[in-house]
Amino acid sequence: MPVTSVIQRTVANPNSNMPSGGLLYCCSLSVIKECIKGTEVVEYVKGRMKSASLKDLCPEDKRRIANLIKELARVSEEKEVTEERLKAEQESFEKKIRQLEEQNELIIKEREDIL
Numbered sequence: 001m002p003v004t005s006v007i008q009r010t011v012a013n014p015n016s017n018m019p020s021g022g023l024l025y026c027c028s029l030s031v032i033k034e035c036i037k038g039t040e041v042v043e044y045v046k047g048r049m050k051s052a053s054l055k056d057l058c059p060e061d062k063r064r065i066a067n068l069i070k071e072l073a074r075v076s077e078e079k080e081v082t083e084e085r086l087k088a089e090q091e092s093f094e095k096k097i098r099q100l101e102e103q104n105e106l107i108i109k110e111r112e113d114i115l
Contacts, residue, residue, distance in 0.1 A: 054062060 054065070057065070
């Protein structure tokens with residue numbers, strides 16, 4: 001079953017076996033964006049798509065969608081912060097490597113001069 005079907009069925013069926021918190025971990029950001037477009041939530045009914053607006057959903061489903069969107073925003077922000085930190089650490093390590101290589105070259109030259 002494609003991941004989009006799982007998400008769509010879970011959003012449409014609150015009694016699904018899949019925990020709502022697991023949705024974000026089993027799919028990509030683009031898949032979630034495809035599933036929630038503007039104010040529409042897509043649900044499959046007997047192989048055909050049926051479209052409903054958010055106002056047609058019960059308050060519990062609206063809350064679940066809002067929570068998913070909040071979680072998506074939090075995870076996206078966390079990802080950006082982690083990527084920035086990784087980039088800074090990588091630059092720091094590269095700088096340290098260059099320093100060590102220069103130090104190594106100096107040691108080699110000093111050794112050659114001694115011999």
